[in-house]
Amino acid sequence: MEAFLDVGRTFAFNLRMVDVIALSSTMIILIPTTWMIYNLYFHPLARFPGPFWHRATRLAYVIKMNKGTLAFDVLPMHQKYGPVVRIAPNELSFQTPQAWKDIYGHRTGTAAGAEEMDKYHTFYRTKGEVLSISSGGREYHAILRRQLSHGFSDRAMREQEPIIGGYIDLLIDKLRERCVDPDVKDPITGKPAPKMLNMVSWYNWTTFDVIGDLVFGEPFGSLERGEYDPWVAAINDSIKFLGIINGVKHMGLESLLIWAVKLLNTGRREHTDRLVKKLQKRINLGVERLDLIEGLLQKKDEWNLSIHHLEANGSSILIAGSETTATMLSGVTYMLLTHPEALRKVTEEVRTTFKSSEEITLTSVSSLTYMLACLNESLRAYPPVPFGMPRQVPKGGSTISGEFVPEDTVVAVWHWAAYHNDKLWTDPFGYHPERYLQDPKFANDAFGIHNPFSHGPRNCIGRHLAYAEMRLVLARLLFNFEMRLAEPDFDWLDHKSYVLWSKPPLNVYLTPREF
Template sequence: MQFPDLRWTYPPSVSVADIAKLAIGALILYEATNVIYNLYFHPLSRFPGPLLHRAKRLTYVIRFNQGKLSLDLLKLHAKYGPVVRIAPNELAFEDPDAFKDVYGRRTGIAPPADEMTKPDESYHIKGEARSIMSEGREKHALLRRQLASGFSERAMREQEPIIGGYIDLLIRRLREYCVDRDSVDPATGMQAMKEMNMTSWYAWTTFDVIGDLAFGEPFGCLERAKYDPWVAAIGKAVRFSAVVLGVKFLGYEFVLRPLLRMMNKYRREHNRLCMEKLQRRAEMTTERPDLIEGLLKKRKDWGLDINQLMQNSSNLIIAGSETTATALTGVTYLLLKNPDALRKVVDEVRSSFTSEEEITLLSVSSLTYMLACLNEALRLYPPIAVGLPRIVPKGGAVVAGVFVPEDSTVSVWHWAVYHSDKLWTKPFAFRPERFLHDPKYANDKLDALQPFSVGPRNCLGRNLAYAEMRLILARILYNFDMQLANEDEDWLDQRTYILWAKPALNVYMKPVAR
């Protein structure tokens, strides 16, 4: 009888290459399964959109970080219609009704399902304190209610000396720098004009204003006629935020977070400087009519720590300066490219006031053509060009007449909606008259312009922004004749990430003799 050989035999050796092949195969299988699910079985699979966008979030992230996604959306709506699937779980809407359906409160529905929430991946970085931008419904309402006092009509009247002081300084600086005192123009025999970069001058003004209103001290940009290092770092930090957002969208934040923290020196520097300014502001013993006085009063009652105050102050700085400066730069360029509109708004300003002292936050509200110019500039060059995502609540929701399943992400992309020929007559033309009931533009959907958003999370500083823009623009038009230094340049040919990557807007400014 023969017994089997029971001696132990070793399994064949497994090499590193074999393990790598197995891992790669598993990854390919997982990705292929995920793509097939997204294309054919996902709850949003019935909505049209580009194949690569529907299959994976990667194309979205690439185009976003190339600064082109906001511009892509116009072409995508033209090709696929008013509802486009721009990522496996995200829909973009072109219909003006989508603004109130996505960002407003839904009547007849009990909270919290009456309000679409913000996705954390778009608004919050793990490990950082939350702010009014990223807080949940209840805390957001508390913060907004307390911050609102700094944006009230009464507060704006009390803030006017602060705001006006920096605009006075802007006008003085422009007069000092707009002529080359060491050179003569051979054509006129007068002092040669210097190119003034209005991208910088507007930014310096709005950052100084908001610095004082948020921290009780300016950044000193206008005084020195140069960027404060912190102000310069803000732009770089915002640009890097697009990279962080892409990493989060792809689900790799847990892997790259330590590396991103190490690389993002601009964000660290921004937070450090913000903290220093906030601590100095918190130590002030007298009340000020500024934007964070309300939060400081409730700091102890609500248990707000210094990091939460810092995040809210940081949001105020960026939202209250960069966006206003962008709008002012945009309207200046568009007016200088459209001489008829420039002539009309200059005539309106100079015929409305007999002295500069008459130009106030209250009096500029009567400049109806200027307001139309600002609205048209906000349409053609919205400071926030992207879509602001929201999550559809349990049970799903109807957006612009279309049912969207729960947990989907929905948004309205501003630049695309503002340039749609379905909503606007001659959408790429600068026509302020469309906001003055001109019958040529009777079919324009004016409610499609929502640069400050709508609903319970709309921009708290809307009224302040409009007042500040009107006052600054009126003072400049009253004091200077302007001309583009590079008239053939298409200044609007820019990339937009979270904010626009604005180049220099060089302008010749000739002081008006009176």
């Protein structure tokens, strides 16, 4: 009898296990399926068009982000579905000039008094990290920006010119030293053979040394050594982690997995540790400098800013003021070297405007109108931040480009996609500086949608410094060297984006001019 009962209990247990497994399997299928059906047909954004899997689940978005293709994939979506596309269950991408004003702009005129759209916290904030000018809310940002703005003023730029100009002088000197190989003779001229230089690296070394001095009072020394500081290299190596970190957050797994991502991201840990040490050294200088961080240091005690708050803001300034400027310089260099007529025109403009390299200053480069057109066209063709910088619709919803959008929706204008749509631009994949010189061929282009430094109260605080630095570097290079691609058949633009670009080497031959 007992044996019979044991058999019965075993059978009942196995039956219950089968039921549990069946129920679990059903739930694993049913819950995501139900959620997808809700997203597709009952979600407040269900009326907006978009690809099936992007409307159904955030997973398609995250996969493409981590493949480094999302910035490009948004373009065909707009070409198929129009100026408003649902690229994730809770996110819309817009491609109209008005969308810039409605999403990012100041609340003036008929919009006066309306709540500004805050940054989408899932994208900008990470658990356990203190807020900065980049990630903080509107009031926090406004206070920090007012204090930091002194370092980006016209007066500050004039005082900083010897610092900036000194590093660009050093760049030119080092390029002259390194652009030939003294041990190899050119078989035609008998002179030392040209040596291939990776301009992505040289631009990075220059901009990081400049921003290092303007924030910490000392450079990284990359230009002097002609090699990456380990810290700068670690920052560049961590770009791919931007996609991973944002993917974890977008999928709602931040609390569960962010510790593992941070553990693997050794570059980020090194970055933070080194930055804290450099800031402490800058604070210990005990002297006032009209640089980019002085405004916050003056309020450090009054506002009770910890070293970690200073580190967060110093990090934001460091990345925004170096990596993106180097990216813009890399982009315009490639564009010019693959478009000989534009290169000829801008070179002629520089060499007829200036008689010596010393005449090329932060102020004097502002007269180079064709160069400015070249830079603007490069910023359109190769924006330093190809992604859309997301905002969140406030309570009560908002009207964006004539469309009412419910509260909590994530909205953005995606830079690269918006700048390459043939419904907005004439020959969008071409390179035409004349586009920005009122050439009638391009009169119908949607110039109002081109905002590479963003728009409104949270646009890039350092945009004027970036333009001046780009023009100064490019003018000095064109004045002092002839340039050509070392690998003319290599499509340098064919690379990935993980919020920022993951740039391959841009190998160039430089030939010094003889004066």
